[in-house]
Amino acid sequence: MPDTPTTLTVTQLNRRIRQLLETHFPLLWVEGEVSNFSRPGSGHWYFTLKDEKAQVRCAMFANRNALTGFHPENGNHVLARCRVSLYEGRGDFQLIIEHLEEAGYGALQRQFDALKQRLYAEGLFSDSHKRPIPTHPQRLGIVTSPTGAALKDILSVLKRRFPTISVRIYPAQVQGKEAARQIAAAIAAANKDNHCDVLIVGRGGGSIEDLWPFNEEIVARAIYLSQIPIVSAVGHEIDFTISDFVADYRAPTPSAAAEVLSPDGNKLRDQFRGYERLLCETALRRLQSASQRLDSLTRQLRNPAERLKHQEQQLQTLQARLSRTACGQLQYLNTGLLHLRTRLEQAGPGYQIDRLSDHRDLLTHRLKRAINTLLEQKKIRWNNTLQLLNAVSPLNTLERGYAIVTDQQDNILRGVTTVRVGDKVTTRLANGSLACKVDKIFPDSQS
Structure with missing residues (x-):
């Protein structure tokens, strides 16, 4: 016999359908018109969303509708973010509303915000x-x-x-x-x-x-x-x-x-009128100033005879001043001439020759004394250097019985390893040199 199918209670069936709906449909947006809106004492909202051909029951709990910025009324066109569910007690298919907004404004506002952000970034x-x-x-x-x-x-x-x-x-x-x-x-x-x-x-x-x-x-x-x-x-x-x-x-x-x-045309007209008034006032002031200057120049005009007399008086005054100035200048020049004569006498050849001769004698004496001092110092330094040179001179070493041996290329021999039997060497003594031939080499046992 085939297996008897599992029998479900109505509660179990509704629960399974609710779980199936809630797991199969994620959060989604639904647009529609509000009708049958009610708000019981619990604060929850219950209403129906409908369009021209269908309708669905909706519930929006108090903790969510408190965050909504408007109160929906029957006939409002809204946009709802919701999840699909089932009310188990009556087996009613329904939407649980998480967010609600006016449909037209909300959709357009999102488009507005998205475009604004994108264009700002660009x-x-x-x-x-x-x-x-x-x-x-x-x-x-x-x-x-x-x-x-x-x-x-x-x-x-x-x-x-x-x-x-x-x-x-x-x-x-x-x-x-x-x-x-x-x-x-x-x-x-x-x-x-x-x-x-x-x-x-x-x-x-x-x-x-x-x-x-x-x-x-x-x-x-x-x-x-x-x-x-x-x-x-x-x-x-x-x-x-x-x-x-x-x-x-x-x-x-x-x-x-x-x-x-x-x-503003009226404002500009007032400005132009002000400029016109200012221009007229400025022109009037300049005309008045020119008129006053003309009066002043007119008063300054004199009869030619009076002007000639005035200029004659000025000429006489200038002649007197010139005479006084010339006398004073001559007196000043005479005083300067006397002073220059005295300086000329002091600068004469005889005076200068005597002064330079005394200076020459003094320099000659100082030069001789400096030369004698320098020669004495050089002599002492020469003797000291000569003594030092004798002390380190190889000739002085030869005087004490030593000799310097060189090979045929005049290289100083510093050991027996650089010569061979039969080589010719030169031995330098204090009073001459010896030409020698190496017959036998006796190396130092410690070498």
């Missing part, structure tokens, strides 16, 4: 790449929707502040699937024209989905490659997009971008 946000924004541009380009409120706001601000700025519009969709490609193409077209001093790229406010084209990589790279400085003006002050980080300057709103790029 250096697209680097300050070294950003170009300075002109303070008084003459030609302004605008990349935006030609029918949007942002363009109207920009043109309104320019008209109010500085209407003489030349504006060129590069139309592009700023919302929808084709928006990013059109924005990038408009930036490229503006660079190809090379007409504008600066570009405003932006749009008015909206949801994160509305602003998403300005978070696309194609737009970020088009801004980075632009040779024209770009001001990013997307949404409201609290909105930040990837374009803001890549652009050379971020304006909180399109109107603020127009404010930054357009000088």
Whole structure:
């Protein structure tokens, strides 16, 4: 008989199914719409996630939902990180929620963070790449929707502040699937024209989905490659997009971008009026100064007869001063002449010859004394050297009965090993030399 199959209780069956589900499915993300939401006194959340064709029960325990940043309501579209399980008590298939967030915003936010981190690592946000924004541009380009409120706001601000700025519009969709490609193409077209001093790229406010084209990589790279400085003006002050980080300057709103790029016409008009007033005051002061100088020069003009009389008096005064100066100069020269005469007498040949003769006699005496002293010292040194030389002289050694023996090459023989029987040697004595022939060699027994 075949083996009888194992019989399981309902509890055992549900437990095995739960274990099978929890081990087979890892943590996963599920997207759907919240319905039948309830929160009993335990603090746990129970609800159903559904889409157009199916639904699944969900549970999120209090220790996890306390970390969620929002309170879900029926109809919310959410994104849940969960694990698959089974509620054994009723045999209900369910999801145990670990994390819950709004679906649209959360997914887009993760895309935003991932692209921001990657572009930052590539250096697209680097300050070294950003170009300075002109303070008084003459030609302004605008990349935006030609029918949007942002363009109207920009043109309104320019008209109010500085209407003489030349504006060129590069139309592009700023919302929808084709928006990013059109924005990038408009930036490229503006660079190809090379007409504008600066570009405003932006749009008015909206949801994160509305602003998403300005978070696309194609737009970020088009801004980075632009040779024209770009001001990013997307949404409201609290909105930040990837374009803001890549652009050379971020304006909180399109109107603020127009404010930054357009000088205040009223302020400039006031400045010009101030300069005009200052110029008029300066010109008036210079005219007054010139008039006063003219009056002064007019008063200085005199009758020619009076001027000649005045110059005659000056001439007489100068003649008197010249006479006094000439007398004083002659007296000074006479005194100097007497002094030079005295010095000349002292410098005469006779006086100098007598002085040099006395000096010569003194030097002659000192020279003789120095020569005698030097000769005496040399004589003593000669005798000392001669005595020392005699003491170490080989001739002195020969006088004591020694001899010097050399071979035929005049090499001194220092032992018997360097000669052989029959060799001719020379013996040097104190009063002469002997030519000898070696008949026999007697080596020293200790050698």
